[in-house]
Amino acid sequence: MKPNGIITFTTDFGDTDGYVGIMKGVILSINPDARLVDISNQVPGHDIGAGAFLLNYSYRYFPVGTVHLVIVDPGVGSTRRAIAVETDNYYFIAPDNGILHYLFQTEKDVKVIDIQNRNYALEKISRTFHGRDIFAPAAAHLSRGLPIDELGPHITDVEHGKITSPEIDADKITGEIAYIDRFGNLICNIPGFVIGNRSCSIQILDFQIGKLSDSYSAGDPGMPVAIIGSSGYLEIAVNKHSAKKFLNAALGDRITVHFNGHGEQ
Amino acid sequence: MKPNGIITFTTDFGDTDGYVGIMKGVILSINPDARLVDISNQVPGHDIGAGAFLLNYSYRYFPVGTVHLVIVDPGVGSTRRAIAVETDNYYFIAPDNGILHYLFQTEKDVKVIDIQNRNYALEKISRTFHGRDIFAPAAAHLSRGLPIDELGPHITDVEHGKITSPEIDADKITGEIAYIDRFGNLICNIPGFVIGNRSCSIQILDFQIGKLSDSYSAGDPGMPVAIIGSSGYLEIAVNKHSAKKFLNAALGDRITVHFNGHGEQ
Amino acid sequence: MKPNGIITFTTDFGDTDGYVGIMKGVILSINPDARLVDISNQVPGHDIGAGAFLLNYSYRYFPVGTVHLVIVDPGVGSTRRAIAVETDNYYFIAPDNGILHYLFQTEKDVKVIDIQNRNYALEKISRTFHGRDIFAPAAAHLSRGLPIDELGPHITDVEHGKITSPEIDADKITGEIAYIDRFGNLICNIPGFVIGNRSCSIQILDFQIGKLSDSYSAGDPGMPVAIIGSSGYLEIAVNKHSAKKFLNAALGDRITVHFNGHGEQ
Numbered sequence: 184m185k186p187n188g189i190i191t192f193t194t195d196f197g198d199t200d201g202y203v204g205i206m207k208g209v210i211l212s213i214n215p216d217a218r219l220v221d222i223s224n225q226v227p228g229h230d231i232g233a234g235a236f237l238l239n240y241s242y243r244y245f246p247v248g249t250v251h252l253v254i255v256d257p258g259v260g261s262t263r264r265a266i267a268v269e270t271d272n273y274y275f276i277a278p279d280n281g282i283l284h285y286l287f288q289t290e291k292d293v294k295v296i297d298i299q300n301r302n303y304a305l306e307k308i309s310r311t312f313h314g315r316d317i318f319a320p321a322a323a324h325l326s327r328g329l330p331i332d333e334l335g336p337h338i339t340d341v342e343h344g345k346i347t348s349p350e351i352d353a354d355k356i357t358g359e360i361a362y363i364d365r366f367g368n369l370i371c372n373i374p375g376f377v378i379g380n381r382s383c384s385i386q387i388l389d390f391q392i393g394k395l396s397d398s399y400s401a402g403d404p405g406m407p408v409a410i411i412g413s414s415g416y417l418e419i420a421v422n423k424h425s426a427k428k429f430l431n432a433a434l435g436d437r438i439t440v441h442f443n444g445h446g447e448q
Numbered sequence: 449m450k451p452n453g454i455i456t457f458t459t460d461f462g463d464t465d466g467y468v469g470i471m472k473g474v475i476l477s478i479n480p481d482a483r484l485v486d487i488s489n490q491v492p493g494h495d496i497g498a499g500a501f502l503l504n505y506s507y508r509y510f511p512v513g514t515v516h517l518v519i520v521d522p523g524v525g526s527t528r529r530a531i532a533v534e535t536d537n538y539y540f541i542a543p544d545n546g547i548l549h550y551l552f553q554t555e556k557d558v559k560v561i562d563i564q565n566r567n568y569a570l571e572k573i574s575r576t577f578h579g580r581d582i583f584a585p586a587a588a589h590l591s592r593g594l595p596i597d598e599l600g601p602h603i604t605d606v607e608h609g610k611i612t613s614p615e616i617d618a619d620k621i622t623g624e625i626a627y628i629d630r631f632g633n634l635i636c637n638i639p640g641f642v643i644g645n646r647s648c649s650i651q652i653l654d655f656q657i658g659k660l661s662d663s664y665s666a667g668d669p670g671m672p673v674a675i676i677g678s679s680g681y682l683e684i685a686v687n688k689h690s691a692k693k694f695l696n697a698a699l700g701d702r703i704t705v706h707f708n709g710h711g712e713q
Numbered sequence: 714m715k716p717n718g719i720i721t722f723t724t725d726f727g728d729t730d731g732y733v734g735i736m737k738g739v740i741l742s743i744n745p746d747a748r749l750v751d752i753s754n755q756v757p758g759h760d761i762g763a764g765a766f767l768l769n770y771s772y773r774y775f776p777v778g779t780v781h782l783v784i785v786d787p788g789v790g791s792t793r794r795a796i797a798v799e800t801d802n803y804y805f806i807a808p809d810n811g812i813l814h815y816l817f818q819t820e821k822d823v824k825v826i827d828i829q830n831r832n833y834a835l836e837k838i839s840r841t842f843h844g845r846d847i848f849a850p851a852a853a854h855l856s857r858g859l860p861i862d863e864l865g866p867h868i869t870d871v872e873h874g875k876i877t878s879p880e881i882d883a884d885k886i887t888g889e890i891a892y893i894d895r896f897g898n899l900i901c902n903i904p905g906f907v908i909g910n911r912s913c914s915i916q917i918l919d920f921q922i923g924k925l926s927d928s929y930s931a932g933d934p935g936m937p938v939a940i941i942g943s944s945g946y947l948e949i950a951v952n953k954h955s956a957k958k959f960l961n962a963a964l965g966d967r968i969t970v971h972f973n974g975h976g977e978q
Binding site for chain 1: 461462463464465466467468469470472473474476477480484493494522524525526574575576577580581
C-alpha cells in the first residue's frame with residue numbers, strides 16, 4: 184500500500200473554534216499536496232463510542248492508501264498513548280483509547296505503532312492540543328510516504344475501550360443504540376449479518392416492532408420501522424420523522440431482536 | 449462544455465454523521481482528481497423548497513463545467529427517479545423531486561437523463577442512502593468525462609415540485625418567504641427585476657415597510673427594511689439584528705409588494 | 714514571499730446558507746488551482762473581537778504564502794474600507810474594522826492596501842455581500858500571483874477596533890474572557906508570557922483558583938483549573954466539563970491574575 188495523499192478527519196473538535204483548520208494548516212506545512220476531507224468533526228464531545236461507530240461505517244468508502252485521522256481524546260495530556268495503525272488498505276492516526284475499537288475487531292494483519300518519535304511532531308508540544316502537535320504532523324508525514332515504523336515501536340496491547348458488543352443467543356440478540364443520526368434514526372450495534380434472513384420481532388424500550396422491513400416507507404405512516412440501514416447495522420427509523428423523538432430514545436438504550444421459531448422467514 | 453473536476457454539495461445531510469464524508473470517499477475512489485466544495489449540507493431536513501432556493505442563488509458562481517450534486521431526498525427508496533442534467537454551463541445530479549425547480553424555469557437547452565445505468569453506481573445499492581450508492585458515483589463519473597448519455601435514457605417529464613411562484617398583478621405582487629438565512633434575513637420568492645424601479649410599499653404579516661431601500665443600514669435603527677438582496681431577490685432585513693425574530697416570521701409567510709400609482713420612482 | 718495557492722476562511726457566515734460555498738465558486742472561477750481551507754465560518758455573528766482572537770491563534774500554523782480571507786463585517790455597505798495586508802509570511806483580505814487587531818499589534822513590516830481597484834472585483838457589486846463581490850475575488854487574484862499593490866493605494870491609518878488589552882501592573886494583570894470554545898473552555902486575553910513562571914492566583918467572577926496548572930487534569934475533579942492553553946493564552950477549564958457552564962461565564966467577563974510576592978514560583 185502506498186499513501187494516496189488523502190487525509191480524513193473524524194473528531195469531536197466541532198467547526199466553530201478553528202481547531203480542525205489549525206490541524207489542516209499544520210498538515211499542509213508538512214505535505215503541501217495533501218488533500219483533506221472531513222468525515223465528521225461533530226462527534227459528540229468526548230464520546231469515544233459514538234466516534235468509533237461513526238468511523239466504522241465510514242472509512243471503507245475511501246480509496247486505498249487514505250490516512251484516517253481520528254481524534255476523540257478526553258485523556259489528552261494524560262499518559263494515554265498516540266498510535267499509528269496500518270491495515271491492508273488504510274492508515275489510522277488516533278489516541279489509544281478505544282476509538283479504533285471496531286477496526287481491531289474486524290481488520291486482519293493490523294500493525295500498531297506507539298508514536299514516540301518526536302522528530303515527526305511539532306517542536307513544542309502542548310498539554311492540551313495533541314491533534315495539532317502530534318497527530319496532525321504524524322498523519323502528514325505518513326501521507327507523503329514516511330514508513331510507519333519510523334514513528335515509533337510496535338505494540339500489541341492496544342486499548343479496546345468500554346464499547347459493548349451485542350449478546351448473541353439462539354433465540355435473541357441483545358444490543359444497544361450505538362449512534363443517533365441527524366434525522367433521529369437510531370443505529371444499533373447489531374450488524375445485519377447476525378440477524379440474516381430469520382423472522383424476528385424487535386423490542387426497543389416499551390415499543391414492539393413486528394418485523395424487519397426493507398425501507399423507511401414500509402411501515403405504517405408515522406410509526407417506527409426496523410431495517411438494516413445503509414451502515415449495515417440494525418436501525419430504527421420513522422419515515423420522514425425522528426425515531427429518537429418518537430421513542431424518547433438515547434445512546435445506550437437497549438434493543439432486543441427476538442427470533443420467531445427456528446425457520447427461515 | 450468539459451467537466452472541470454469540481455463537484456459541489458448541496459444536501460440536507462448535515463455535517464455530524466459522516467454521510468457527506470462517505471460520499472466524498474466514494475467520489476475520490478472513482479475520480480482521484482475531483483475537487484470537492486460544499487455549498488451547504490445544512491438545508492433544513494427534507495425541505496425541497498428551501499434547498500431549491502439555496503441552490504438557485506448559488507450555482508452560477510462556479511466555473512463552467514462544475515458538477516452540482518444536490519440531494520434533499522425524502523423519497524429515497526421509493527420510485528422517484530434519479531436524474532442527471534446538463535445545461536450550457538453545468539451538470540446537476542439530483543433526485544427528480546423538484547429540487548431543481550428554478551433551474552428548469554430559467555435555463556434553456558436542458559438535457560435530462562434518468563440515471564438507470566447501474567454500471568455507474570456502487571455494486572450494492574441500499575434502500576436508504578442513494579447519495580452514496582447512486583448520486584455520488586454518477587457525479588464522479590461525469591466529473592472525469594463520462595458522456596451524460598451513458599447514465600441512462602433522456603426524459604422530458606421532470607417533476608417541478610410543489611414550489612409556489614409569486615402572483616404578479618398590475619398593482620401588486622404576492623409572494624412568500626422562500627428562505628431564511630443565518631442572520632435572520634427573510635428572502636422572498638420575488639425576483640428584483642419584476643419590481644424594477646417602481647415606487648412600492650411592502651407588507652409582511654402585520655408590518656408595513658414604506659419603500660424599497662438600497663442597504664441594510666438605510667432604515668430606522670432596529671426596524672425592518674426591504675431591499676433587493678445579494679441573491680437578486682426581495683429581502684426583509686433588520687440591520688445587525690434578525691428580521692425573523694423581529695417579525696416572528698416563518699418559511700412560507702406571505703409578502704405583498706404594493707405599487708404606488710403607475711409612475712416610475 | 715510567493716503565494717502558495719492556499720486560501721483560508723475565517724467568517725461569521727455559518728455553513729447553512731451557501732455564502733461560503735458561493736465565495737469558493739467565485740475564487741475557483743478566478744484561480745482554478747486555489748486550495749480552500751476553512752478555519753472557521755462559525756465566528757459569533759458580527760463579533761469582531763471573537764473573530765480577531767480566533768484568527769490570531771490560528772493563522773500562524775499555515776505555510777508561508779497562504780492568503781487568509783477574514784470576514785466579520787457588520788458594516789458591509791457602509792463606508793468602511795476593504796483592505797489587503799502583506800506580512801513577512803502571509804496575506805490577509807478583510808474589512809478594515811479591527812478584525813486584524815492582533816496582527817497589527819504583533820507583526821512587523823506590515824503593508825496595508827485599501828482595495829479600491831474594481832478590476833479585481835466582480836462586475837456587479839452588491840451592497841450586502843462584499844465577501845462574494847470584493848473580498849473573494851481579491852483573495853483569488855493574490856493567490857495566483859497578483860502583486861498586492863495592484864489592488865489599491867497604501868494606507869497607514871488602519872482601524873484597530875474596540876478590542877480591550879489587558880492591564881498589566883506589578884502585582885496583578887487584569888484581563889477578560891476573549892473567546893469561549895466548543896468545550897466551554899474560557900480563553901482570556903492574557904498571553905502566557907506576561908505571567909511567565911511567577912507564582913500567582915487567578916480570580917474569575919466570584920471564583921478563586923489558587924495557582925496555574927500544567928494540564929486540564931491537574932485540578933480537583935470537576936473544579937476549574939487555570940492553564941496556559943494551546944493558544945498560548947491563559948485559559949480556565951474544567952476537565953471533561955464546561956467551565957463556561959460551571960462559572961456561568963460570558964465573553965468579556967473580567968479575570969484577574971494576582972502575583973504572590975515577588976519571587977519565582
